[in-house]
Amino acid sequence: MAVFTEVSRAQAQALLDHLQLGQLSSLRGIGAGIENTNYFVDCTQADGHLHRYVLTLFERLTAQQLPFYLRLMQHLAQRGVPVPEPHADRNGEILFEVAGKPAAIVDRLHGGHQMAPDDFHCRQVGATLARMHLAGQDYPLHQPNLRGLAWWQAVVPQLLPLLAPAQAELLRSELAYQEQLAASAPYAELLQHHSGPIHADLFRDNVMFEPGEGPGRERLTGFFDFYFAGVDTWLFDLAVCLNDWCIDLADGRLIEDRAAVFVAAYESVRPLSGTEHRLLPALLRAAALRFWVSRLFDLHLPREASLLKAHDPGHFERVLRERIANPWHALPLETAAPAGARP
Structure with missing residues (x-):
């Protein structure tokens, strides 16, 4: 979420008029993130109330790819999952063009991020993640995870010459x-x-909470930024979350008690299979690799953006080394561990 493409007030108002969303009162670029152009859009409607939205211009995803992401958000919202629902015009269209780029406008979630989560927050995220997975089972569109194995295989050769020898060997x-995991029968x-x-990509900054009952007891209000979504194993999604919500950010170490709480909350809605439990350590490594590779890519092969700041790839290098050195099982080792060192 950076500002790659400047949007004028007139351009924003034209889209608001088309969607009958009211009169623009504020347009502010969002500087966080690295993939799309995002603006906070506040407008006043006929009832005199202020309504808040997010305008996204898509910098990499094409108009052919975007229906998967936008219709997925619509599908989930209509099934009660707390996600921003895209606004449609009179014809039901939810993808438009602003400043020459594909664009959409969605509701802005209430609240703020919880960047220092505890067990209370992790229970909510874990259970809601499982609800989201179940709600998406009948979603008819298909889009592979564009940052999965095929992308790693394409990008890693470009990165290897740019890395120190120890990093290149790890990669x-x-x-x-x-690759061996992906070719295995359990993964199939x-x-x-x-x-x-x-x-x-369900990191702490892609979930919103607002104050709830009791001091410090925030209520989850939604997941957002679905523009890395794709069809993949649910376990990979869980692993991405565990690698962010349940770790010591300083050294990448998994906080095992918190991870156990997260998995238990997830399983209260959708129990994991035996195979999922056995492969969780390998998928935790896969999730760490995915973000190490993408952060290396954004650091060494960046694009220009007026508010762009690349994330530190060293963080997920540390996470990956930790997951290799200290594999974690949500179940006791004798029931969870795969046979052999390799999947």
Whole structure:
């Protein structure tokens, strides 16, 4: 979420008029993130009330790819999952053009981020993640995870010459490990029986909370930024969350008690299969690799943006090394551990 494309007030008002959303009162660029152009849009409607939205201009995703993401948000919202619902025009269209780019406008969620989560927050995110996975089972559109194995295989050769020898060796060996995992029978079982649309980027800054009952007891108000979503294993989505919500940010160490709470909350809605439990350590590595590769890519092969700041790739290098050195099982080792060192 950066500002790659400048949007004028007139351009924003034209879209608001088309969607009958009212008179623009404020247009403010959002500087966080690295993929799309985002603006907070406040407007006054005929009832005199202020309504708040988010305008997104898509910088990489094409008009052909975007219906998957936008219709997924619409699908989930209509099934009671707390996500921003895209606004449609009179013809039901939810994808438009602003400043020459594909664009959409969605409701702005209430509240703020919880950047220092505890067990209370993790229970809410874990249970809602499982609800989201179940709600997406009958979603008819299909889009692969565009930052999955095929992308790693394409990008890693570009990155290897730019890295220190120890980093390059880790990247080569972990890619080989994940290729072997993807070719295994247990992983094929995940794809066949335990997969569907996933968020794929559900970090702390993509979830909103607002004050609830009791001091410090925030209530989850929604998940947002679905523009890395794709069809993949649900376990990968869970692993992405565990690698952010349940770790010590300083060293990448998994906080095991908190991770156990997160998984238990998830399983209260959708129990994991035995295969999912056995492969969780490998998927935690896959999730760490995915974000290490993408952060290396954004650091070494960046695009221009007026408010762009690349994330530190060193963080997920530390996370990956931790997941390799200290594999974690949500179940006791004798029931969860896969046979052999490799999947």
